[in-house]
Amino acid sequence: MGESKLLGPESVRGANEAIAWIRARRIASQDRQKSYGDPKRSYIEFSVGDYVFLIVSPMKGVRRFKKKRKLNPRFVGLFEILERIGQVAYRLALQPALFGVHNVFHASMLRKYVSDSSHVLSYETLSL
Structure with missing residues (x-):
């Protein structure tokens, strides 16, 4: 039918590097979106009896x-x-x-x- 490839250490290392790069880009994007949204957000507090x-x-x-x-x-x-x-x-x-x-x-x-x-x-x- 076909040959199965075994995953070598270099392919696992390449996959881990790709995952780390994706995570870093996702965190940077989240931080950027948060910096846009935070100035518009207001925190409301009430006290008992209001x-x-x-x-x-x-x-x-x-x-x-x-x-x-x-x-x-x-x-x-x-x-x-x-x-x-x-x-x-x-x-x-x-x-x-x-x-x-x-x-x-x-x-x-x-x-x-x-x-x-x-x-x-x-x-x-x-x-x-």
């Missing part, structure tokens, strides 16, 4: 939060942070209506609530 909004993706909003409208909100509720779990996860105090939703979320899914008294509207009573 109030946050929860970012909702369109499909998850329909399934979990019962939001099914044409102009769907991007954020849901105003929730208090109960505790920090690990470096980037937080446990939220959810409303009883959201009993089917897990209460631990990644920091990228949260948006900090900044209290501002200017957004509160005062109204005057009208006498008819």
Whole structure:
């Protein structure tokens, strides 16, 4: 049928050199991509007791939060942070209506609530 070649030490050495070259190029490429992405990345930290909004993706909003409208909100509720779990996860105090939703979320899914008294509207009573 055919002859089988035995691998000699020079072919094994050549393969190992090729693998080392590929690894070095891959690491250089990863480092270059990381240097491009790091300046754009921001690390968000919250403390216990802060109030946050929860970012909702369109499909998850329909399934979990019962939001099914044409102009769907991007954020849901105003929730208090109960505790920090690990470096980037937080446990939220959810409303009883959201009993089917897990209460631990990644920091990228949260948006900090900044209290501002200017957004509160005062109204005057009208006498008819």
